Amino acid sequence: MTKHDDTGLRMDTLPLDRLRELAAAGPNGQTRAEAKRELEARLAATEAPAAPQLTARVSASEFGTPRPEIVVTMPRGTSYRELRAQMLEVAAELERQLAPTREAWEVQVRQVDEYVGAVHLELMDGTAREVDRAKMVLSAVLGSAVSPDVLPPGPPRRQRDLKAERERRKARAAAEAVEAPPTAADEPQAALFTTTSPAPVAANDAEPAAAPGAPVSEAPPAAAMPEAATTGTWKEERKRFRALAGVAASAFETRLLGYGREHLPAHAVVVLDGGERTAEYWAWLRAEFESTQRSAEV
Numbered sequence: 001m002t003k004h005d006d007t008g009l010r011m012d013t014l015p016l017d018r019l020r021e022l023a024a025a026g027p028n029g030q031t032r033a034e035a036k037r038e039l040e041a042r043l044a045a046t047e048a049p050a051a052p053q054l055t056a057r058v059s060a061s062e063f064g065t066p067r068p069e070i071v072v073t074m075p076r077g078t079s080y081r082e083l084r085a086q087m088l089e090v091a092a093e094l095e096r097q098l099a100p101t102r103e104a105w106e107v108q109v110r111q112v113d114e115y116v117g118a119v120h121l122e123l124m125d126g127t128a129r130e131v132d133r134a135k136m137v138l139s140a141v142l143g144s145a146v147s148p149d150v151l152p153p154g155p156p157r158r159q160r161d162l163k164a165e166r167e168r169r170k171a172r173a174a175a176e177a178v179e180a181p182p183t184a185a186d187e188p189q190a191a192l193f194t195t196t197s198p199a200p201v202a203a204n205d206a207e208p209a210a211a212p213g214a215p216v217s218e219a220p221p222a223a224a225m226p227e228a229a230t231t232g233t234w235k236e237e238r239k240r241f242r243a244l245a246g247v248a249a250s251a252f253e254t255r256l257l258g259y260g261r262e263h264l265p266a267h268a269v270v271v272l273d274g275g276e277r278t279a280e281y282w283a284w285l286r287a288e289f290e291s292t293q294r295s296a297e298v
Contacts, residue, residue, distance in 0.1 A: 009022075009031065011034050011035060011037075011038040012038065014035075014038075016039065016042065019035045019038055019039045019042075020035075020039060022034075022035035023035040023036040023039055052072055052073060052074045052075070052078075052086050053071075053072075053073040054070055054071070054072060054073075054090065054142055055070070055071045055073070056068070056069070056070050056071075056135070056138040056139065056142055057069060057071060058131060058135070059118075059120075065123065065126045066123060066126050066131045067120045067121070067122075067123075068120065068121050068123070068131060068134035068135060068137075068138055069118045069119060069120035069121070069138075070090050070094075070118065070119045070120075070138055070141060070142065071112070071116065071117075071118050072086050072087050072090060072116065072117045072118065072119065073115065073116050074086065074115045074116070074117075075115070076115060078115050080111070083111070083115065083116075083117050084109070084111075084117070086117070087109040087117040087118075087119050088109065090119045090141065091107050091109050091119045093141045094107045094119060094121070094137065094138075094141055095107055097137050097140050097141055098137060100165045101137075103133070103137075104124055105121040105122055105123060105124065105134070106121070106122040107119065107120075107121060107122075108120055108121075108122060121134050121137070121138075127254055129254075232279055232283075233279055234276075234277060234278055234279040234281075234282060236279070237279045237280075237281075237282035237283045237286065238277070238282040240282070240283075240286055241282050241283075241285045241286040241289065244286055244289055244290065245285075245286075245289050252285070252288075252289055252292075253285060256268070256285065256288060257271065257272060265280075265284060267280045267281040267284065268281060268284065
């Protein structure tokens with residue numbers, strides 16, 4: 001039904017400036033009221049929706065595993081489909097960031113509250129280093145947003161990421177060709193952002209159980225290293241350790257570094273601080289692994 005006032009004006013045919021004029025100084029009360037209602041209706045119809053809020057945090061799953069995630073908070077009154085659409089956009093951007101990498105994380109979405117959802121990464125091991133790598137991915141997604149509610153299209157930025165990855169591989173190959181030892185600057189650093197809850201300690205970061213019949217000892221591995229283990233370059237020592245430990249090499253290294261810096265030799269403390277892994281460090285790992293194997297056989 002077309003709205004008219006007592007002067008016969010059709011409010012839906014008037015421009016905004018004329019409506020503002022009539023709402024402020026119309027000839028009578030009915031005209032001012034009709035102009036005001038029509039003006040409010042037009043402004044409400046063209047008002048831009050409130051932007052969702054995206055924040056990164058590390059929460060814990062029901063099993064205590066660290067769960068890096070991006071929390072999507074929508075304005076009140078938002079429907080579930082709009083919330084889910086925004087979560088899927090964030091999940092798609094996470095998938096684009098992970099595509100050039102070798103990470104095997106699953107990207108999952110879930111509803112936290114009526115207007116709040118979360119997009120999280122299901123980690124493989126839950127170690128502190130894995131959490132740091134996941135934080136870097138989350139920070140890259142948050143930093144790539146053109147506006148708080150619109151994420152940029154994936155393919156163009158993905159091509160740039162692939163090009164940067166190729167350049168990094170070439171740089172690493174050139175460094176290995178001249179046998180240059182890695183420096184602390186080459187280690188990836190986790191991006192800093194506010195977390196709403198601390199990352200819990202993963203279950204697989206616990207110390208390994210003692211072998212049956214072996215004496216129980218609270219002492220960490222000895223800091224002393226045999227003199228024979230210091231021979232060879234860092235590449236040779238690393239190769240010898242990995243050949244001996246096999247698939248358990250990474251887990252064994254993580255467990256040893258978790259004993260605390262006060263119980264570790266100087267070259268291991270340097271690694272904890274982000275320094276390079278020297279030949280002495282790899283030889284120490286191999287010696288500790290051999291000692292563990294001998295204890296298990298006794």
